[in-house]
Amino acid sequence: MKALYIASTGMSAQERNVEVISNNIANMRTTGFKRQRAEFQDLLYQQITRAGSQTSDQGTNLPAGVEIGSGVRTVATPRIMSQGSVEPTEKELDVAIRGEGFFIINMPDGTTAYTRDGSFDRSDQGTIVNSSGYELQPGITIPGTAKSVSISPDGLVEAVLANDSVPTQMGQLQLARFVNKAGLESLGDNLFGETAASGAPQIGTPNADGVGDLLEGYLEMSNVNSVTEIADLIAAQRAYEMNARVISGADEMMQSTTQLR
Structure with missing residues (x-):
């Protein structure tokens, strides 16, 4: 089941996100430190049905196709070079x-x-x-x-x-x-x-x-804002939890299929 792999990429990306946030918080009092943020991109898509495919001999086409994504990846952790206090x-x-x-x-x-x-x-x-x-x-x-x-x-x-x-x-x-x-x-x-x-x-x-x-x-001083970092940390934790729930849900579906057999 692809959902397991897709959700695992989400958990991995949020784990990297938390690592970046934790480094920012650890350097809140580091002189001249510039905070980082994690940036993400979606992975390749599987084209099951391509948009615009012909659906009849009269030339009608599909208005939208079926695409299944492969998850997410961390693409960059740029530094925010704004002036510190x-x-x-x-x-x-x-x-x-x-x-x-x-x-x-x-x-x-x-x-x-x-x-x-x-x-x-x-x-x-x-x-x-x-x-x-x-x-x-x-x-x-x-x-x-x-x-x-x-x-x-x-x-x-x-x-x-x-x-x-x-x-x-x-x-x-x-x-x-x-x-x-x-x-x-x-x-x-x-x-x-x-x-x-x-x-x-x-x-x-x-x-x-x-x-x-x-x-x-x-x-x-560092340009790290503690309130922003805590808010980002909470959001990353929730995203991690939701991806973990997807894995649990996919596991339950596979278990149900096994029992049917």
């Missing part, structure tokens, strides 16, 4: 992006990654790095004698050095933007990677070139 941290190297851009990170293997997580620190060499110790691009080093560090909305990094009263320019931050942000690959550690779907990065200066501006002393 911005919260103050009062830490001088914490930076939030307001706009389209991504911070550019130099990975240890020489590749480049991108992130919305602006929680930065100084390494033992004074280089600005992310929480995993990966260098922020372009490489900016803050001398150990610096009394304070500031980052302007334009991405200009300045430091007041010992015995100085006027800040000294240390470097200029740049941001990357993509034609299709949802096409970025999730690398973990709050990092994204470029793909053929995302397009090549377009590098620009903050507060110009359409990449957004920076807000020092703040961090962008």
